[in-house]
Amino acid sequence: MRTTFKQENKHLIMSFEGRLDTAASSQTEEDMRVLYDCEGRDIILDCTNLQYISSSGLRLFLGLLKKARPKGSHVYLTGMNEDLRQVFDETGFTTLFEML
Amino acid sequence: MLIVAALLLELITAVQYFSTRNGITHKMIEMAHRDLSKSSRRAALKRGVEQTVTEMLPTVSRLTTQNATDSLYLYISEMLTMQKEIVGFNYCIINGSEGEPEGIWIYKDGKTGMPTEQIFDFNFTERSWYKEGIKEDGFWSEPYLSNYRVMLMSTYSMPMRDENGNPFALLGADIAMRDLSALASEIYDYQQRTFLPIILLHSLGLLLLAFIIIRGVRNIKRLQVFSAEKERIANELNIANRIQRAMLPKTTVLPEHSNVELFAALTPAREVGGDFYDFVVRGNKLFFCIGDVSGKGVPAALVMAMSISAFRMMSERDLLPDRIIAQMNNSLSRNNDYNMFITLFIGLLDLNTGKLLYSNAGHKPPIIDSQSLPIIPNLPVGTFEDFDYTLQEITIPKGATLFLYTDGLTEAENDSKKQFGTERMQTIINNTMQEGATPEKLINRMTEAVHDFVGDTEQSDDLTMLALRYMPKQCSSDDTKLHHRLTLPCDINQTTRLAEWIDGICESAGLGSSASMQVNLAIEEAVVNVMKYAYPNNSKGEVQIDALHDQEWLKFIITDLGLPFDPTTLEEADTSTSAEERKIGGLGVHLMRKMMDSISYERIDGKNVLTLGKKVIKRE
Structure with a gap:
């Protein structure tokens, strides 16, 4: 599991690559801390190269959403493949996040 | 008269x-x-x-x-x-x-x-x-x-x-x-002269005889009622004895893999008694106990029956020894109008590691090889409600023998009122240990020694002994017998290994990539749940995953020896709520259900057994 973070036009973008399973979740949680300082800037989570996500990963996404939204930030998801999309659908996450 | x-x-x-x-x-x-x-x-x-x-x-x-x-x-x-x-x-x-x-x-x-x-x-x-x-x-x-x-x-x-x-x-x-x-009539004539006094004497005698017979019959009747009653009681005691024996474990043969040799014997002083012992292997754990209810005979037997079933029930719930004792203490203390109490020792041996968790309620310290097991005596069960019993821990070395007994052994008396005593007991243990004898031999020898010591003196107290020897064998590799088995240590970082293994199985079962991912997700959630809830606070343990498949189904059986944990009863996440109301948790179970076609949980022999099934839809 690898994450890449970049700032671009007032957006905070994090790209995920690989499997976000339970084993990977604690490191990923650390990686995602940088997004907590969003200060109203929108966040884009790029899932184009994310192969897999388990509930541990979903929790990280939900945790981020709960922190960012009170600060006036939007959290967008993008690039999910069909299988991932199904997981997000099944868990109601597609209605929580905004899809690009 | x-x-x-x-x-x-x-x-x-x-x-x-x-x-x-x-x-x-x-x-x-x-x-x-x-x-x-x-x-x-x-x-x-x-x-x-x-x-x-x-x-x-x-x-x-x-x-x-x-x-x-x-x-x-x-x-x-x-x-x-x-x-x-x-x-x-x-x-x-x-x-x-x-x-x-x-x-x-x-x-x-x-x-x-x-x-x-x-x-x-x-x-x-x-x-x-x-x-x-x-x-x-x-x-x-x-x-x-x-x-x-x-x-x-x-x-x-x-x-x-x-x-x-x-x-x-x-x-x-x-x-x-x-x-x-x-001539004849003359004889009768002579007799007639003495007839009256004789008749009178006879009548008196008959009267007396009648009186005696009536009294005798009455006594016999009383005796008959008494002996019928006695017989009835004897019969019932005989049945009670058999019932009580049936409560004890039927065999001392433990499962082959249990790494322990064990033997126990109970000789009641009367038809029924208050001593008991029990043991049960659940997975890699051996629960065992020895207890002595105060008093003798039927009252003690009733409390004994209560105690042994309480022990069995609570060991099934995988409670630790101190908790089992505390709960038995609370339930007995609450309604203890007759001030009965029990001295009790409960042990929980990890058969893989030799780690023994134990708690003692006023019972004689067991002997481990040639020493007393260090114990905190606490209080007998049934004395004070809510007493805080201590849990102790020791690691039993390989080959060591643990000997548990009730005071019927050390306090067995001979006709000159001398007691068998701990010294004699210890000598026999030492001698037997040196020969490397089995627990069965040790107990048989101890029984013989007590019999020789007391001679014909009537047994005054129940006599119970339980001995176990820890003999860990090399791990048998069941794994090679089943091709699709994975055993993971309790560590969430192992999920990557799990994923690789599942991918391989899905590949050989002919599942597509979407289905593979779904299976992966469900199994990961299940295994992670076990690691978190069945083995809480990073306690050590293992999770075993078996995969079976046929034309129709791919099944995963996840087994662990942790605390009872049934994920199917967990509350699922409400997936319709907003982000603010969303609770973190319950997602895993929700995903397991959504991704798989069947899910069932069983608690078997102290194991959590979770079975997840996926219908096989072959790739085009």
């Missing part, structure tokens, strides 16, 4: 016996004297009778051949009245009207003395006066009792013969054995 009555009866019998005996002796002497003086007279009498019969015979014979029966009877009657000594004549014809012998007795009536006719209505041919009389010319019969008069008689018979010498009729003359009958 009984003795007095018996003596009295004895006395009465003696008096009667002597009076009768005296009477007879007295009369015998008298008769002997009389007979001496009479013998000549008797001979004369006999000759007279013989002469009369001989003289009568021609007339009787003639009247018989003339068939002049009336004249004949008249003639005999006339002769009878003239003969003072003769009491009667027997007259018979051998060929009667029916071709059978017929006969008549013409005798002097007892009251009037007048001749009376009586046709024989019995089989007189068997009488010697007839049988012998028709053969001999002149036969005196032995005295016999007359059929028609109460009288002892002797008969002189003579046959009448035709010209060929064949007898056709018989005449007999009877004389009374007056002497004999007189």
Whole structure:
């Protein structure tokens, strides 16, 4: 599991690559801390190269959403493949996040 | 009372016996004297009778051949009245009207003395006066009792013969054995004089006897009721004994992989007792206990039954020893009106590591090899509610023997009131250990030693022993038998290994990438749940995953020895709520359900067994 973070036009973008399973979740949680300082800037989570996500990963996404939204930030998801999309659908996450 | 009555009866019998005996002796002497003086007279009498019969015979014979029966009877009657000594004549014809012998007795009536006719209505041919009389010319019969008069008689018979010498009729003359009958009546006379006192004494004796019998019968009845009751109780105790034995483990043979040799023995002092032991292997854990309920007999047995089932129930819930004891203590203390208590030791041995968790409630410290196991005594179960029992821990070295016992062992007494004691016990343990003997041998030897020590003295307390030896073997590799088995240590960083393994299985089962991902997701969630909840706070343990598949289904069986944990009953996340209301958690279970086609949970032998199934839809 690898994450890449970049700032671009007032957006905070994090790209995920690989499997976000339970084993990977604690490191990923650390990686995602940088997004907590969003200060109203929108966040884009790029899932184009994310192969897999388990509930541990979903929790990280939900945790981020709960922190960012009170600060006036939007959290967008993008690039999910069909299988991932199904997981997000099944868990109601597609209605929580905004899809690009 | 009984003795007095018996003596009295004895006395009465003696008096009667002597009076009768005296009477007879007295009369015998008298008769002997009389007979001496009479013998000549008797001979004369006999000759007279013989002469009369001989003289009568021609007339009787003639009247018989003339068939002049009336004249004949008249003639005999006339002769009878003239003969003072003769009491009667027997007259018979051998060929009667029916071709059978017929006969008549013409005798002097007892009251009037007048001749009376009586046709024989019995089989007189068997009488010697007839049988012998028709053969001999002149036969005196032995005295016999007359059929028609109460009288002892002797008969002189003579046959009448035709010209060929064949007898056709018989005449007999009877004389009374007056002497004999007189003798008898004289004896009775003598007795009658002593009759009243004897009767009185007899009545008294009988009265006494009746009294004794009535009392005796009453006592017997009471005794019968008592012994029936006793028998009933004995029966019930016998059944209770069997029930109680059935409560104990039926075998001391543990599963092969359990790394432990174990043996136990219980000898109750009475039919039922308050000692107990129990053990059960659940996965890689051995729960065991030994207990001693205060008191003996039925009350102790009832509490014992309660305790052993409580232990079994709570060990099934995988509680730790101190918790099991605390709960038993609370339930017993609450309703302990009779102040019963139990000394109890509970151990929980990890069969893989030798780690022993234990808690003690006032029980004698078990012996581990040659030392006492370090124990905090706490309090016996049933004394104070909410007492905080301590959990202790020790690692049992390989090959070590743990010996548990109740005080029936050390306090076994011989007839000089000496106790078996811990020293003797320890010596036997040491000797047996040195030989490397099995727990069974140790207990058998200890039992023998106690028996030798106490000898014939009655066993005063229940005697219970349990010994176990920790013998870890090399891990058997079950894994190679099943191709699709993965055993993971309890560490969430192992999920990557899990994913690779699942991918391989999905590949060989012919699942597409989407289905593979779904299976991956569900199994990961399940395994992570086990690691988090069945083994909380990073406790050590393993999760075993078996995969089976056929044409239709791909099944995963996830097994662990952790705390009971049933994910299927967990509350699922509500996926319709907004982000703010969303709880973090419950997602895993939700995903397991959504991604798989079947899910079921069972708790088997102390194991959590979760089965997840996915229907196989082959790739195009």
